[in-house]
Amino acid sequence: MSFESPWFLLALLLIPLAVLAYLAAQRRSQRYATRFTNLEVLAAVMPGTSVLRRHLPAALLLLATAALIFGLARPHRSVAVPREQATIMLVTDASASMDAVDVKPSRLAAAKESARSFTSRVAKEIRLGLVTFDESATLVAPPTREHDTIRDGIDDISSGAGTATGDGLSTALEAIRRDGAGGRGKPPAAIVLLSDGKTTYGRDPVEVAREAKRRGIPINTVALGTDEGVVQIGPNTLAVPPDRETMKEIARVSGGRYSASRNEDQLKDIYARLGSRLANETEQQEITAAFAGGGLLLLLAGGLLSLRWSGRLP
Structure with missing residues (x-):
């Protein structure tokens, strides 16, 4: 795979920073809940939330961001076509x-x-x-x-x-x-x-x-x-x-x-x-649309799951 605008890939460095920021926000939220909430009452009124439900929407959002960044870099793949x-x-x-x-x-x-x-x-x-x-x-x-x-x-x-x-x-x-x-x-x-x-x-x-x-x-x-x-x-x-x-x-x-x-x-x-x-020659085929489409689908899936499970966007 090659890229027509590879400098956009530098934006991928933001993904690990976003993961760290997300984890830090989760820890702050947990400390706040532990400090100011009666845990017995909280456990009684709110059923347990699985790890998957808590983190999947955010994970999909990060994957969508990565896919869209790849799309901005205009990726190409080599394909064999008949001469x-x-x-x-x-x-x-x-x-x-x-x-x-x-x-x-x-x-x-x-x-x-x-x-x-x-x-x-x-x-x-x-x-x-x-x-x-x-x-x-x-x-x-x-x-x-x-x-x-x-x-x-x-x-x-x-x-x-x-x-x-x-x-x-x-x-x-x-x-x-x-x-x-x-x-x-x-x-x-x-x-x-x-x-x-x-x-x-x-x-x-x-x-x-x-x-x-x-x-x-x-x-x-x-x-x-x-x-x-x-x-x-x-x-x-x-x-x-x-x-x-x-x-x-x-x-x-x-x-x-x-x-x-x-x-x-x-x-x-x-x-x-x-x-x-x-009998074949190699051509470079742009696949930006695949990354852009995949990124938008992941973004939509993450948003819908977050609204369904928590009533808000991630």
Whole structure:
């Protein structure tokens, strides 16, 4: 919560002083009654008054005062609202290491299912694009609001040889440029990179991440797989642990976020969170009316209870 006129909050310092003044007045009233009233007669003509009845109206009045002070400070809260325009490029590793089955049913199958789920969650106003890469990069679909096109492209992904992560990112940046997104004064854009292996072909992905940073396009990275992952290449069994350090560096350099997934459920959760964050933007919403209305209701309740129970205002 933030405040447009925070200096009004200084008035809250008066609340503890008001509490002390109220307690002092109560003690003076009790001493006066004890000194000048026949207690036996008083007990006979006046039934006992509960602590709740004695103090609740005053407590409501103090709460009302605090709420109204908060209202004067013009509070705002952060709310997530759907973006009217944005471009998100999905960049998916399709190298041979994605055939590893340490993530069931396989890394590639889990990646495709999670990407499909991602496209179903994102609002129709968001333009989605798809790039895949093995030893080279392919622009499967340029940014479009036709999300079915992206899902069809995801279904057609198959594994190849080599890992050209940097080329995949570079292809995504070019697609964003052609779409007229990313950078100051343009609709926002972001890249979601899913990969599991070290770059073996093409451009250095960290260098491409620096270019993305200069253009104001964050790269959110997802490292998929476990250290136990292996693939069979001919007669050879090769270990294919995910290259987490490079994925972290790509995200850090570009201003994106890094995530790691060891199974399909984790991957779906990561994509769901990314979809919610990238497809929405944070706006400040003023909630002065809520505090003002609440304060007036508390003030009214305190006054009515005081009149009903004691015949006077607190």
